[in-house]
Amino acid sequence: MxxxxxxxxxxxxxxxxxxxxxxxxxxxxxxxxxxxxxxxxxxxxxxxxxxxxxxxxxxxxxxxxxxxxxxxxxxxxxxxxxxxxxxxxxxxxxxxxxxxxxxxxxxxxxxxxxxxxxxxxxxxxxxxxxxxxxxxxKSKKSSRQSMPATFKRSRLSAAASMSPAPSASKRPRRSLGAIEPRHHNTPRKRTQRQLTQQMSDLDDDIEDPEGPEIPPTVPDRANELLSGQRFRRGELIWFKCGPFTAPAGTDTQGVGPIGLWPGLVSSYDHRAHTLSTTSRNGDMTQVILHYIEYHIRPLGCLDPKTEVRRDAKDLMPWLGGTGLFEGGLDQYDLIGDQAMAALRRGANAAAEQILSTGAKIRSEFEQMIKLLPGWGDKWGKPLKFEELEDWDVIVMRLAYGIRLASSIASCWTQTDKITPLEDDPDLTEEDHIAVKNHELFLYQGLYLGGERIWLEDMVRIKKSRAELFSESHMLKGSNGSDSRCMTLLIRKICVVPKLELSAEGKREYRCIVYGDLFELEELESKSDVEELVTATGEEGMGQKPVVEAYTPPKGFRYRKLNPDDSEIMTDVCDVAGRMYPDLLDYDTQNWLIDPLNPEVSKGRQTPDDHHWSLMGLRPGLATASKSTIWKKDLADVVFFAPRTTWEEMTKYYERLVRDRLELDQLEV
Structure with a gap:
C-alpha cells in the first residue's frame, strides 16, 4: 500500500x-x-x-x-x-x-x-x-569531436611533487590507461575479484555510460569559447551592488560600505543597443553596440529564484575579489565578526522569547529550540536581494554568501563525458582499448575553484618551470619569465584508475590534463605578433579548433616550450585557474585602474598581485584554486555546498540560543 x-x-x-x-x-x-x-x-x-x-x-x-x-x-x-x-x-x-x-x-x-x-x-x-x-x-555523454590537429606525440610527464622533476627523456607514446601511480612506490597486488569489481563499478562512480547521445560539442563550450566572453554559466563571481551602508550611529566594527556581493552566473543574454548621433550638418549616424547581460544569483541564504542582472564590467572573477572591499583583506574577518555578533543578538532575543513562555524543564526548552525561533523569520528567511534593508541581516547574509561561495570553490569535478570516435587522431589503439575496458574516461570540461574550464582553454599552472620539467626538454626561459606563471593549452582531460588500491582497499583515480606548455614572453616591439594562432594540418581531417587564436596580455606573446613531438601531462591539482589576459583593460571592467590608462581612476582601486596573477603576469600560486574536495558531478557540488553551509550556520545559531538559556543547569 x-x-x-x-x-x-x-x-x-x-x-x-x-x-x-x-x-x-x-x-x-x-x-x-x-x-x-x-x-x-x-x-x-x-x-x-x-x-x-x-x-x-x-x-x-x-x-x-x-x-x-x-x-x-x-x-x-x-x-x-x-x-x-x-x-x-x-x-x-x-x-x-x-x-x-x-x-x-x-x-x-x-x-x-x-x-x-x-x-x-x-x-x-x-x-x-x-x-x-x-x-x-541535459545529455551527459557525447561522441567526442576531434581535438585540434596535432602530431602523434610522446608525452612528457610533469612532476607530481613540488620538487624538481628528475631528468626524463623522450619516449614512445604510451596508452593513457597504463599510467603509473602518482607516487612511484611498488603497487600492491590485487586479486582478480578486486580487479573485476573495480572495472565493473568504475562507470557508476565516475559517470553513467548509458546516457542519451548529444551533439559532439557541448553547446556551452562552443558558445563560450567562440565568443571569448569573460564569464561562463555556473561560475562564481563578485558583482557590484548598493552600496549598502549602516544607519547613522550604528557600531559597524570597522565594516565599511558594502559594494560587492558573491554570486553565481545562472545564464546570459547577447544584446544589442543602438546609439544615434546627429552631426552639425544634420547627418545622422547610428552605432550598434553588442554586449552580454549576465543573470546572477546572489549567494547568502536568499530566495533561490532571486536574480540580478549585470553587465560584464560590473563583474569580477571569484579569485579576483581579494582585497576589493574597502579596508582590504581585513574586511573579511570584520564582516565575519560582525555577522556572528548580529546572530548572537538574534539568538539572545530568541532565548528571551522562549523564556517568556514560562517553560521550566529542559525537555520543554529542547522542543522549542528545535524550531529555531527567529531564524526562519529573519536570519534564514528566503528574501529577495532587493529586499535586504536591515544592516544586521545584510552583514549576516554577506558572511553566509562568502562562506557558501568558499565551499563551492573548494570542490571540483570533471564534466561532460565524451566517447572518442574510432578514427580520433589523438588516441592510440591502446587508448581505445582502455576506453572500452573502462580504464580511461575522457571529458570536455572541469569545474574547478568556481570556474568552468573547457578543452582548448588556456589555463594557468601553479608550478614553476623547475617543478614542472627538466630544462633539457624545454626551451630556455625568456627574460623575466620566472616572475610570470606557466600556461597550459588543454588538449585532453582524462580520468584513470590508479594501479593500486588505497590503504582501506578502495579504488582511487587520477584526473590528468594533457596539453602544450607556454610562457608569456615580453614583446620587443609593438610590431611583434601578440596572438597565438593554433595550427590545423592534414591529420586534423579538416576540423578546425574551436579557438583559433589566444590573446595574451598587452605587451606579451605566448611562447611554446615543449617540443612539437611531445606534450605535457600534469594532475588537475596543478591547475591554478583560467586566464584573464584583459582583466585590467579599463573598458572591460569598472573595478581596477588600468596601468595603460591611469587617468581613468574614479571609483577604481590599484590592482594587486592577485589580479596580475589572473592575467598570467605573476606566478600561478599568487592566485590559485584551492579545490581539494572531489565530487561526482556538478549536481553533487550544488547539493553539497548549500546543505553544508546551511547546517553549519543553523547549528551555530542553535548553539548560541542554548548558551544563552544555560540548559546544562536546568532539570531534565
Whole structure:
C-alpha cells in the first residue's frame, strides 16, 4: 500500500510516470542479469521516500523537521533491483527507480531529488524537461569531436611533487590507461575479484555510460569559447551592488560600505543597443553596440529564484575579489565578526522569547529550540536581494554568501563525458582499448575553484618551470619569465584508475590534463605578433579548433616550450585557474585602474598581485584554486555546498540560543 504523505504539502501535483517504462522482471538467472521488483516494505523504499520528502520540504520551505518526513514515489514509479552475476561468481545488485517518461531511470536519491523538485514546479510544463535539474535533463555523454590537429606525440610527464622533476627523456607514446601511480612506490597486488569489481563499478562512480547521445560539442563550450566572453554559466563571481551602508550611529566594527556581493552566473543574454548621433550638418549616424547581460544569483541564504542582472564590467572573477572591499583583506574577518555578533543578538532575543513562555524543564526548552525561533523569520528567511534593508541581516547574509561561495570553490569535478570516435587522431589503439575496458574516461570540461574550464582553454599552472620539467626538454626561459606563471593549452582531460588500491582497499583515480606548455614572453616591439594562432594540418581531417587564436596580455606573446613531438601531462591539482589576459583593460571592467590608462581612476582601486596573477603576469600560486574536495558531478557540488553551509550556520545559531538559556543547569 502506498505511503501516506507525512505533510499535506507533500502530495504530488503531477507525475510523468508510466508503467510501460518499467523493466521486464524475470526469474533469477545464474549466468546473466535479471530484474526483480523491490517490495514497498524494503528499507530502500523507505530511504527513497525519506530523502525525496526531505528535498521537497527544503524546496517548499516547510517549517518542519525535514529528516522525519516521508512521501510516496510519484504515480507510475517503482523501485527495481538489477542483479548481475560477476566473473568470480558473486552477485552484484544495483537499485534503480523506473517509470519516468523523461529519464531512463534514476540510480540514486541524489539523482531523483532534482527531478522531484521539477515535478513540484507546475509553472514548467512537463514537455520542458530541459529545465529540470536532474542529470537526465541535459545529455551527459557525447561522441567526442576531434581535438585540434596535432602530431602523434610522446608525452612528457610533469612532476607530481613540488620538487624538481628528475631528468626524463623522450619516449614512445604510451596508452593513457597504463599510467603509473602518482607516487612511484611498488603497487600492491590485487586479486582478480578486486580487479573485476573495480572495472565493473568504475562507470557508476565516475559517470553513467548509458546516457542519451548529444551533439559532439557541448553547446556551452562552443558558445563560450567562440565568443571569448569573460564569464561562463555556473561560475562564481563578485558583482557590484548598493552600496549598502549602516544607519547613522550604528557600531559597524570597522565594516565599511558594502559594494560587492558573491554570486553565481545562472545564464546570459547577447544584446544589442543602438546609439544615434546627429552631426552639425544634420547627418545622422547610428552605432550598434553588442554586449552580454549576465543573470546572477546572489549567494547568502536568499530566495533561490532571486536574480540580478549585470553587465560584464560590473563583474569580477571569484579569485579576483581579494582585497576589493574597502579596508582590504581585513574586511573579511570584520564582516565575519560582525555577522556572528548580529546572530548572537538574534539568538539572545530568541532565548528571551522562549523564556517568556514560562517553560521550566529542559525537555520543554529542547522542543522549542528545535524550531529555531527567529531564524526562519529573519536570519534564514528566503528574501529577495532587493529586499535586504536591515544592516544586521545584510552583514549576516554577506558572511553566509562568502562562506557558501568558499565551499563551492573548494570542490571540483570533471564534466561532460565524451566517447572518442574510432578514427580520433589523438588516441592510440591502446587508448581505445582502455576506453572500452573502462580504464580511461575522457571529458570536455572541469569545474574547478568556481570556474568552468573547457578543452582548448588556456589555463594557468601553479608550478614553476623547475617543478614542472627538466630544462633539457624545454626551451630556455625568456627574460623575466620566472616572475610570470606557466600556461597550459588543454588538449585532453582524462580520468584513470590508479594501479593500486588505497590503504582501506578502495579504488582511487587520477584526473590528468594533457596539453602544450607556454610562457608569456615580453614583446620587443609593438610590431611583434601578440596572438597565438593554433595550427590545423592534414591529420586534423579538416576540423578546425574551436579557438583559433589566444590573446595574451598587452605587451606579451605566448611562447611554446615543449617540443612539437611531445606534450605535457600534469594532475588537475596543478591547475591554478583560467586566464584573464584583459582583466585590467579599463573598458572591460569598472573595478581596477588600468596601468595603460591611469587617468581613468574614479571609483577604481590599484590592482594587486592577485589580479596580475589572473592575467598570467605573476606566478600561478599568487592566485590559485584551492579545490581539494572531489565530487561526482556538478549536481553533487550544488547539493553539497548549500546543505553544508546551511547546517553549519543553523547549528551555530542553535548553539548560541542554548548558551544563552544555560540548559546544562536546568532539570531534565
Amino acid at each position: 502506498p505511503t501516506t504523505p507525512s505533510h499535506p504539502s507533500l502530495v504530488w501535483p503531477r507525475s510523468d510516470g508510466d508503467p510501460s517504462r518499467w523493466p521486464q522482471v524475470s526469474a533469477p538467472n545464474d549466468t546473466d542479469w535479471y530484474f526483480q521488483e523491490v517490495p514497498e516494505t524494503d528499507g530502500r523504499w523507505v530511504y527513497y521516500e525519506q530523502k525525496t520528502a526531505e528535498a521537497v520540504c527544503r524546496h517548499l520551505g516547510l517549517d518542519v523537521d525535514v529528516t522525519k518526513q516521508r512521501m510516496p514515489l510519484p504515480d507510475g514509479y517503482k523501485l527495481y533491483a538489477h542483479r548481475k552475476r560477476q566473473g568470480d561468481g558473486s552477485l552484484r545488485t544495483d537499485y534503480y527507480v523506473y517509470g519516468s517518461t523523461r529519464a531512463p531511470r534514476f540510480r540514486s536519491t541524489r539523482e531523483f531529488e532534482q527531478h522531484a523538485i521539477w515535478l513540484f514546479d507546475t509553472s514548467i510544463p512537463l514537455e520542458e524537461h530541459e529545465k529540470c535539474g536532474c542529470p537526465y535533463s
